[in-house]
Amino acid sequence: MGQALVIKDYAFVGLFFVFGIAFVASAFIVSWLLRPRAPNPVKTSAYECGEVLKGCARVQFNVSYYLVALLFVIFDIEVLFLVPWAVVFREMGIVSYIEMMIFIAILIFGLIYAWKRGVFEWQ
Amino acid sequence: MLMMLIAGIAVLAFISASAMFLIWWERKVSAHIQSRFGPMRVGWHGVLQPIADAVKLLLKEDIRPAEADKLVWWLAPFFAVVPPVMAFAAIPFGKSLIPKDLNVGILYIMAISSVCVIGIFMAGWGSNNKYSLLGGMRSAAQIVSYEIPMILSMITVVMHANSLSMQKIVEAQSRHWNILHPNMLLAALVYTIAATAEVNRAPFDIPEAESELVAGFHTEYSGMKFAMFFIGEYTNLFIIAAISTTLFFGGWHGPFLPPVVWFLSKTYLCIFIWMWVRWTFPRARVDQLMAFAWKVLTPIAFVNLAITGWLLLK
Numbered sequence: 001m002g003q004a005l006v007i008k009d010y011a012f013v014g015l016f017f018v019f020g021i022a023f024v025a026s027a028f029i030v031s032w033l034l035r036p037r038a039p040n041p042v043k044t045s046a047y048e049c050g051e052v053l054k055g056c057a058r059v060q061f062n063v064s065y066y067l068v069a070l071l072f073v074i075f076d077i078e079v080l081f082l083v084p085w086a087v088v089f090r091e092m093g094i095v096s097y098i099e100m101m102i103f104i105a106i107l108i109f110g111l112i113y114a115w116k117r118g119v120f121e122w123q
Numbered sequence: 124m125l126m127m128l129i130a131g132i133a134v135l136a137f138i139s140a141s142a143m144f145l146i147w148w149e150r151k152v153s154a155h156i157q158s159r160f161g162p163m164r165v166g167w168h169g170v171l172q173p174i175a176d177a178v179k180l181l182l183k184e185d186i187r188p189a190e191a192d193k194l195v196w197w198l199a200p201f202f203a204v205v206p207p208v209m210a211f212a213a214i215p216f217g218k219s220l221i222p223k224d225l226n227v228g229i230l231y232i233m234a235i236s237s238v239c240v241i242g243i244f245m246a247g248w249g250s251n252n253k254y255s256l257l258g259g260m261r262s263a264a265q266i267v268s269y270e271i272p273m274i275l276s277m278i279t280v281v282m283h284a285n286s287l288s289m290q291k292i293v294e295a296q297s298r299h300w301n302i303l304h305p306n307m308l309l310a311a312l313v314y315t316i317a318a319t320a321e322v323n324r325a326p327f328d329i330p331e332a333e334s335e336l337v338a339g340f341h342t343e344y345s346g347m348k349f350a351m352f353f354i355g356e357y358t359n360l361f362i363i364a365a366i367s368t369t370l371f372f373g374g375w376h377g378p379f380l381p382p383v384v385w386f387l388s389k390t391y392l393c394i395f396i397w398m399w400v401r402w403t404f405p406r407a408r409v410d411q412l413m414a415f416a417w418k419v420l421t422p423i424a425f426v427n428l429a430i431t432g433w434l435l436l437k
Contacts, residue, residue: 016211024204024351031180039186044189065263082428083287086281087286115417120418
């Protein structure tokens with residue numbers, strides 16, 4: 001496959017990006033032309049089941065979310081390495097298979113460590 | 124160039140029609156599961172209900188919360204709709220009926236559909252509302268956790284097909300569907316569960332749990348912006364069903380009928396199963412969901428990947 005052909009493929013992706021934005025934008029523009037406007041302070045306050053707002057919305061959140069995000073970053077990169085390997089591993093034979101299994105095992109070890117440290121036990 | 128424009132417009136028309144149909148269908152399925160009728164007044168058995176809803180949402184006042192982070196709040200609906208629209212660029216509807224058969228098709232879809240989580244988190248953060256923020260946080264944690272087993276089960280299929288191109292994956296199933304291999308069945312099961320979490324449907328709908336978070340990340344959205352989240356959600360549902368059809372159920376392969384009919388009927392059957400699940404199972408807790416993703420699904424997906432590799436090399 002030539003270089004030019006690949007670029008043409010991604011021109012298509014770019015076109016879908018533009019079409020997606022145009023789709024949302026045109027819906028917004030049509031509704032902007034048609035809709036009524038009558039804001040008042042009660043209407044524009046944040047919804048809290050009809051009560052008067054209490055404190056800021058940006059509250060402290062559970063640290064477990066952060067730990068999950070860290071784990072995700074590690075495993076997502078691992079998965080990304082697996083993709084090219086999965087395409088060619090039959091030609092590369094048993095050696096590449098064993099190497100990849102060692103790579104996975106190292107990360108599984110990390111998962112077991114996180115498990116034992118209670119990352120998945122939320123309080 | 125003209126072909127590109129026609130394909131783009133056809134896809135947008137299809138997305139709008141499909142989202143409208145799915146909204147009506149979901150309401151009908153949920154109603155009949157709960158021994159109700161659902162929408163009945165607008166048109167035959169309420170088929171025109173989505174059009175009435177669209178007109179209503181178009182004419183609704185757009186209420187912007189005073190404390191909202193304006194730019195983030197305003198951009199979030201774009202992030203909810205544009206990625207699923209872009210994912211359509213590599214969905215194979217038929218033998219030559221694919222917008223573009225990218226040579227890294229499945230990787231492209233994996234990448235583009237994981238952008239949705241940013242939109243959901245932007246909506247949650249930008250609204251400056253406690254419910255929305257909680258919904259956004261939960262959603263981000265849930266979607267990223269279930270993405271790992273989902274992609275691992277997709278990789279199992281890539282190992283079988285020896286290619287990332289969507290058309291080659293379909294062609295590799297011309298003799299028998301992937302689902303007929305025992306280890307592919309396991310991959311399909313992992314994919315189905317993880318994909319349910321990816322689109323925030325029950326039993327994994329904690330991000331928008333109505334009874335505790337009043338719709339979570341889109342509490343503060345009204346009018347057309349709310350409608351965009353809805354269209355995004357149902358387009359995503361179509362995308363995950365189309366991917367499972369392509370990866371596990373032979374894509375457009377099938378006897379007698381034209382390929383596109385086979386593809387669409389398999390896809391809508393998958394969607395029906397997701398609807399059935401949604402209206403049958405209760406909602407799980409957030410810590411249960413996290414534990415399930417990391418302690419059960421991810422190890423199963425890894426073991427399945429290792430076994431598949433071993434069987435293919437032998």
